[in-house]
Amino acid sequence: MEYTVQALARLAGVSSRTIRYYDEIGILKPARVNSSGYRIYGPAEVDRLQQILFYRELGVSLDVIREIMLSDDYDGIAALREHREKLLEKRRQLDVLISTVEKTIKASEGRIVMTDKEKFEGFKKKLIEENEKKYGREAREKYGDEAVEKSNRKLMNMTQEQYEAAEKIQSEMFETLKEAFKTGDPAGELAQKAADLHRQWLCFFWDSYSKEAHAGVAQMYVDDERFTAYYVRVQPGLAKFLRDAVHIYTGMNK
Amino acid sequence: MEYTVQALARLAGVSSRTIRYYDEIGILKPARVNSSGYRIYGPAEVDRLQQILFYRELGVSLDVIREIMLSDDYDGIAALREHREKLLEKRRQLDVLISTVEKTIKASEGRIVMTDKEKFEGFKKKLIEENEKKYGREAREKYGDEAVEKSNRKLMNMTQEQYEAAEKIQSEMFETLKEAFKTGDPAGELAQKAADLHRQWLCFFWDSYSKEAHAGVAQMYVDDERFTAYYVRVQPGLAKFLRDAVHIYTGMNK
């Protein structure tokens, strides 16, 4: 049984280019070459090609396949085990991806529902306008237009459920923070829990979280009198305490 | 807030090369270029980059991202839904891959256990030698060395459980075939079931199944007197009947 490139390609269900490429990179050389320069493949090559395709189907790179086939003492099982780990890791990543995409779709669908609910829409719009009036200019100057606008958009896009969840987190954060303040230890368990809740609350409004930004906001609570004033109304010294807790939480306390 | 390439890169957590590449392919152009040719990015570009990175994290290609961002009327949700389907398909493929790899590993482990079981080993070796003596030369001539050797290797690598399962399938196939033979209809339900069982039995010995090869084996049962003799002992005309059933089963009956 001898095959020319195309015959072998059809037999194996790959393109003739693939066959020639495998010759080119030296993992499947023809049994012989006839007088016209045609590649002629025999039974041994068919067998070899099937092995190559087997590994290829498993997602092993041709480079690795070459090594597998070159060395007789190659531990194929160990390689496969390693490869399986890679595949599992890939699937984990894929799962995260899928859930993110689904969340995004759901959020978008939520937004559609939301635009229908005009009352809630108006409410949030008013809330944004109020925010803009109060802190808009300064925040824009400090953090740039894009941060403010994104925050606003984020708020616009929030569904009622999300909004309520955010408020709940925030009040929980304040309760925890007040309890923590009594202990006077910003590195303590309660204070760190408050810092974590603060992070959670921030994540309702931020597209991406970073330690630096979190620490920055905490510092802002101290630097900006409006925020400080708000915190002072709850408890004098609370803004600084939260800042210290967050700076420890984020590891930015050096 | 203005950023140079490296500043923006650090902000976004990507390389400066990536930023320049995005300029090159036109999905993120700098706000302006200063007198020294430095790229300067403003708030709008930061925002745009974050959008790009968002889609990129979802595994969307830059080409598609470009289209998403170019057209205002682009239906982002529909695109994401489509993308989700692709991701799910990818995960299905990955799952198949993983289970195949795991099966392969298990089979290999089985082989290791098997080599320990010397009795069974010897038994199978004898079986292979017998097969070789009986049909080896002819089969090699007809189907090539690689097919025979692969079949032998397959048999060698079979665990006892697999071997018993294969024998069980074979006897079931014969029972069904004899029943079907009574009906005289190779296209009938019973005969087709026998053909399917025959395929299952073959798959214990073959690395890859193809209709052509299956039909070829069925034809061999008729052409080769040794096989015919075997079938005749069970029931005269059985080999031809099986061949007809298999040819119908594989769609090779034209």
Add this chain to the structure above:
DNA sequence: ATAAACCTTTGCGTAACGTTAATGTCAACA
């Protein structure tokens, strides 16, 4: 003044082929 740390463009390299171009070969049919 000088060095370090930036910035720029240009261009090659990656994996596994797909695609095109220009040309040669083979089997079959009129």
Add this chain to the structure above:
DNA sequence: TGTTGACATTAACGTTACGCAAAGGTTTAT
């Protein structure tokens, strides 16, 4: 015997999303 169509060959560029290096200009700090 000539022609046609299906094959074969090599060579070379294109693909993705950048990494890396070279060669040189700019900015900033000491």
